Amino acid sequence: MIEQVAEPLPTSGFEKVxxxxxxxxxxxxxxxxxxxxxxxxxxxxxxxCMPLPDGQRSRIWLTxxxxxxxEQLIHQLERLVDVLEVRRHGADHEVFVQLxxxxx
Amino acid sequence: xxxxxxxELIVRLLEQQEIETIVGIPGGAILPLYDALSQSKxxxxxxxxxxxxxxxxxxxxxxxxGKPAVCFASSGPGATNLVTAIADARLDSIPLxxxxxxxxxxxxxxDAFQEVDIYGMTIxxxxxxxxxxxxxELLEVIPQAFRIAMSGRPGxxxxxxxxxxxxxxxxxxxxxxxxxxxxLPPLDETAIAAAARLIDEAERPVLYLxxxxxxxxxxxxxxxxxxxxxxxxxxxxxxxxxxxVDHPLSLGMLGMHGARYTNFALQExxxxxxxxxxxxxxxxxxxxxxxxxxxxxxxxxxxxxLGKIRRPDVAIHGDVKAVLQALLPRVRAQLRKRxxxxxxxxxxxxxxxxxxxxxxxxxxxxxxAVAKALDDDAVVVTDxxxxxxxxxxxxxxxxxxxxxxxxxxxxxxxxxxAAIGASLAEPQRTVVCFTGDGSxxxxxxxxxxxxxxxxxxxxxxxxxxxxxxxxQQQNLFYGKRVIASNYRRPTDFVKIAEGFGLETLDLDxxxxxxxxxxxxLRRPGPALIHCSIDRERxxxxxxxxxxxxxxxxxx
Numbered sequence: 001m002i003e004q005v006a007e008p009l010p011t012s013g014f015e016k017v018x019x020x021x022x023x024x025x026x027x028x029x030x031x032x033x034x035x036x037x038x039x040x041x042x043x044x045x046x047x048x049c050m051p052l053p054d055g056q057r058s059r060i061w062l063t064x065x066x067x068x069x070x071e072q073l074i075h076q077l078e079r080l081v082d083v084l085e086v087r088r089h090g091a092d093h094e095v096f097v098q099l100x101x102x103x104x
Numbered sequence: 105x106x107x108x109x110x111x112e113l114i115v116r117l118l119e120q121q122e123i124e125t126i127v128g129i130p131g132g133a134i135l136p137l138y139d140a141l142s143q144s145k146x147x148x149x150x151x152x153x154x155x156x157x158x159x160x161x162x163x164x165x166x167x168x169x170g171k172p173a174v175c176f177a178s179s180g181p182g183a184t185n186l187v188t189a190i191a192d193a194r195l196d197s198i199p200l201x202x203x204x205x206x207x208x209x210x211x212x213x214x215d216a217f218q219e220v221d222i223y224g225m226t227i228x229x230x231x232x233x234x235x236x237x238x239x240x241e242l243l244e245v246i247p248q249a250f251r252i253a254m255s256g257r258p259g260x261x262x263x264x265x266x267x268x269x270x271x272x273x274x275x276x277x278x279x280x281x282x283x284x285x286x287x288l289p290p291l292d293e294t295a296i297a298a299a300a301r302l303i304d305e306a307e308r309p310v311l312y313l314x315x316x317x318x319x320x321x322x323x324x325x326x327x328x329x330x331x332x333x334x335x336x337x338x339x340x341x342x343x344x345x346x347x348x349v350d351h352p353l354s355l356g357m358l359g360m361h362g363a364r365y366t367n368f369a370l371q372e373x374x375x376x377x378x379x380x381x382x383x384x385x386x387x388x389x390x391x392x393x394x395x396x397x398x399x400x401x402x403x404x405x406x407x408x409x410l411g412k413i414r415r416p417d418v419a420i421h422g423d424v425k426a427v428l429q430a431l432l433p434r435v436r437a438q439l440r441k442r443x444x445x446x447x448x449x450x451x452x453x454x455x456x457x458x459x460x461x462x463x464x465x466x467x468x469x470x471x472x473a474v475a476k477a478l479d480d481d482a483v484v485v486t487d488x489x490x491x492x493x494x495x496x497x498x499x500x501x502x503x504x505x506x507x508x509x510x511x512x513x514x515x516x517x518x519x520x521x522a523a524i525g526a527s528l529a530e531p532q533r534t535v536v537c538f539t540g541d542g543s544x545x546x547x548x549x550x551x552x553x554x555x556x557x558x559x560x561x562x563x564x565x566x567x568x569x570x571x572x573x574x575x576q577q578q579n580l581f582y583g584k585r586v587i588a589s590n591y592r593r594p595t596d597f598v599k600i601a602e603g604f605g606l607e608t609l610d611l612d613x614x615x616x617x618x619x620x621x622x623x624x625l626r627r628p629g630p631a632l633i634h635c636s637i638d639r640e641r642x643x644x645x646x647x648x649x650x651x652x653x654x655x656x657x658x659x
Contacts, residue, residue: 028223028235035227075408081232081252 014065016045016091019074021060024082025051032080033060042073046096057084061095105277110239111140111270114203117246119146120282123174125528127152127161131178133218134205136270138176150528150557153549155182157521159189160547163198164525167508168483168533170321172199172253173525179205180218183264184225188515190260191229195512196342197319199258201249208268209237223264231259236266239274250283257406258319288423289405291430295420299377299401300434302418303333306375306399308443311335312358315342315511316380316404322425323504326379327351329428334440335377336447338366340387341496342511343380348502355447356456359387360647361493364454367653369447370395378402380424383413384512389653403427458498459641464617467491467566467637471498474536474564477622483508483526483535487519487543490572493643495538517546520563524550527559534560534625541567541595548600554630555605562625563606563632565597568639576642580657581649590639601632611635 023029030049037044046063064070077086108116114137118126127150130138141149152158155177165173177186183204193200207216223235232252234245242265249261303309311330317323323346330337330353337347338355347354355366367389370376376398381387388394391413402409402416403424410419420427460466464473471494484499485508486492492509501507508526510518523537544565554561575589598608607629614620624631645656 028227031224031227039228072408072412075410079406079408 014067016063017066017070018089018091018093018096019062019064020087020089021062021077021083022052022085023058023060024084025056025058026082029058029082030060032082033077036073036076036080037064040069040073042067042069046099048095048099063091063096105275106279107273107275109136109140109270110236110242110265110272110274111136112143113239113242113274114246114265114270115140115144115147116279117242118174119144120279121172121247121250122282123147125150125165126174126176127158127165127525127528128176129153129155129158129178129182130176131180131182131205131218133179133207133267134176134182134270136267137203137205137265150553152521153552154547155185156188156517157547157550157553159186159200159202160192160518160521161525161528161550161553162200162202163189163193163518164485164508164522164527165529166193166198166200167522168505168526169529170199170319170505172201172250172258173529174201174203177202177204178218179207179222180220182218183222184220187225187229188513190226190262192510192513192515192518193260194229194231196510197258197315198260199253200260201253202260202262204262204264205270206235206264206266209266210268212266222262226262229260230262233262233264235264236269239269239272240276242269242274243276243280247280247283251286254283255286257316288426289421291422291426292420293430295418296427296430297434298418299403299420300431302375302399302401303335303377304436304438307440308373308446309333309335309375309377310355310370310373310395310398311337312340312370312376312378312381313337313343313346314340314379314381316424317343317346318504320380320405320423320425321504322380322428323347325425325428325432329432329435332432332437333435334438334444336369336444338362338370340381340384340511341509344496345501345504345507349500350502357496359389359653360649361497361643361645362653363456363497364645364656365447365450365456367647367656368450368454371654372446373398376400378416379428380404382409388413389647389651389655393652393654456497461498464621465611465635465637467494467641468498470564470566470611470635470637471495471538473618473621474538474625475500477625478534478536480506481533482506483523483530483533485509485519485523485526485535485537487537487539488514488516489540489543490568490576490643491538491540491543491566493573516543519543520547520554521550523561523563524554524557524559527561528557531559534562536562536564536625538564538566540572541565541569541591541597542571544597545595551601551604551606551632558629560628561630563601563630565632565634566637567597567634568637569594570639572639573643575639580642580646597632598634607631609633
């Protein structure tokens with residue numbers, strides 16, 4: 001019997017990256033974004049979201065592991081209508097570093 | 105200044121968008137919208153018998169015209185019944201705008217009668233969705249819904265409108281302009297030049313066309329590219345019709361049920377030019393062994409498709425029509441005699457064998473007989489299963505948008521309502537719906553809609569008393585342990601169709617099957633044509649799921 005088997009996903013040894021998303025500020029945006037990561041079992045280590053001063057948009061900060069799907073996932077994020085921009089930073093970005101003391 | 109209710113505003117905006125037909129089913133939470141629709145002189149409503157049928161009828165309209173189509177459903181079960189048709193539209197990139205009623209704003213989240221979170225449920229299966237919280241928002245949301253559905257890679261959009269928002273009065277200065285698609289992405293000249301070089305230098309290139317070629321109205325350009333550069337051309341299930349099947353460069357469909365020579369030619373190619381296709385597993389088999397020697401050019405409007413399965417040597421993000429237009433003057437005209445004659449020898453050694461093609465009561469023969477009685481103006485719709493693959497292999501498709509099938513989601517029950525929708529949008533055409541006994545039962549209630557609307561829809565039922573493709577897989581891959589794939593009691597489909605008010609023809613009892621078939625296909629109005637076929641005839645060749653495309657099995 002032949003089973004349909006996709007290549008297994010590698011699970012370890014990836015570096016962390018920080019993603020900065022500019023999004024429209026309305027209910028439902030977080031569901032669209034989190035749903036995308038959850039469906040592909042993409043582990044979101046940290047998430048932070050606040051509205052920007054104009055109130056129309058929000059900024060979301062995410063830390064994720066950069067496995068080989070990350071580039072495609074960023075394209076899928078950019079495809080979401082409410083996602084206006086995605087920027088990629090290194091794991092040492094200060095936004096999460098400064099938060100660390102709240103998680104001790 | 106204008107003042108109207110949210111419901112009236114929706115109808116006005118739909119009229120402005122030049123929507124002429126809406127398919128749906130009313131219910132409590134969408135009654136204000138139906139009340140407003142009753143006053144429209146420009147939009148006609150077609151009453152489906154199940155919301156899934158409504159969704160697929162809208163899809164049928166969108167698939168033959170290329171324009172967004174609209175369906176309505178009420179809250180709760182009405183909305184959940186639409187889900188399959190929406191998911192199907194997502195996977196096949198069909199522009200669809202689904203408008204659902206919702207319980208009043210203040211009752212959302214309280215488990216009110218017929219309340220479901222259809223917004224939450226449809227996030228992963230829509231291109232985008234909206235929950236409208238005030239009538240004023242509709243001024244923006246409805247045009248946005250159409251713009252999103254038809255821009256870039258098309259797809260379904262859901263707009264959930266609470267009942268009180270439908271009733272709310274809104275005052276505004278003027279209606280917003282009707283939605284138009286977003287401008288096309290800029291041409292990537294560097295990538296196009298690189299692609300032209302690869303095509304010029306290749307010795308054994310294959311052009312691989314996907315549904316995106318149909319969506320972008322780029323089929324004639326794709327054929328021109330193939331001719332100019334002498335590239336043998338294969339099509340995915342979604343692209344059939346892009347190049348006429350009898351074109352000398354056509355390799356027909358690739359993949360799980362493609363011809364052996366097609367998959368062998370791909371295996372030997374040194375360049376794969378993928379246009380608007382997405383390397384689906386049913387098309388390419390085991391990804392790591394697909395076209396192992398080929399460099400890849402991948403052209404797609406959706407950047408997220410580039411590199412998703414196979415890393416391209418040249419990736420071109422853009423509208424495939426615009427890219428092909430820019431590519432054509434840059435590629436050298438070639439004859440490629442050696443490659444084409446090799447492909448021809450593969451074709452003669454490993455052809456597609458259409459067994460029984462002269463017997464109109466065998467599966468391939470029935471398809472041939474139907475094709476013989478119709479011309480290229482006819483629309484060919486299928487359901488999902490063995491009959492779908494046989495039609496894909498054997499029907500002489502020659503025109504883009506001639507072929508409507510559920511490719512990505514593979515939804516049994518797609519055929520009949522999609523065929524009705526195609527006929528609603530283009531009533532001058534004969535629409536033939538090939539179906540199986542398993543699939544037809546999944547939306548058989550739409551026979552009532554068909555009888556009422558009276559379109560020239562001809563259902564061709566290949567009845568083998570089973571879920572044939574399941575039965576086939578159990579026989580081939582599960583040690584002949586047959587479970588839950590055969591129907592123990594036969595259904596009298598002819599009587600059922602008569603009960604709904606359709607004309608019928610039972611080929612099992614016909615003395616002159618070919619003549620009777622041609623006659624009923626010519627007559628106006630809907631009909632069911634029934635034909636029993638042999639359960640033990642399987643779809644071949646077949647690439648076992650998970651295997652490489654070159655590991656095809658034959659009957």
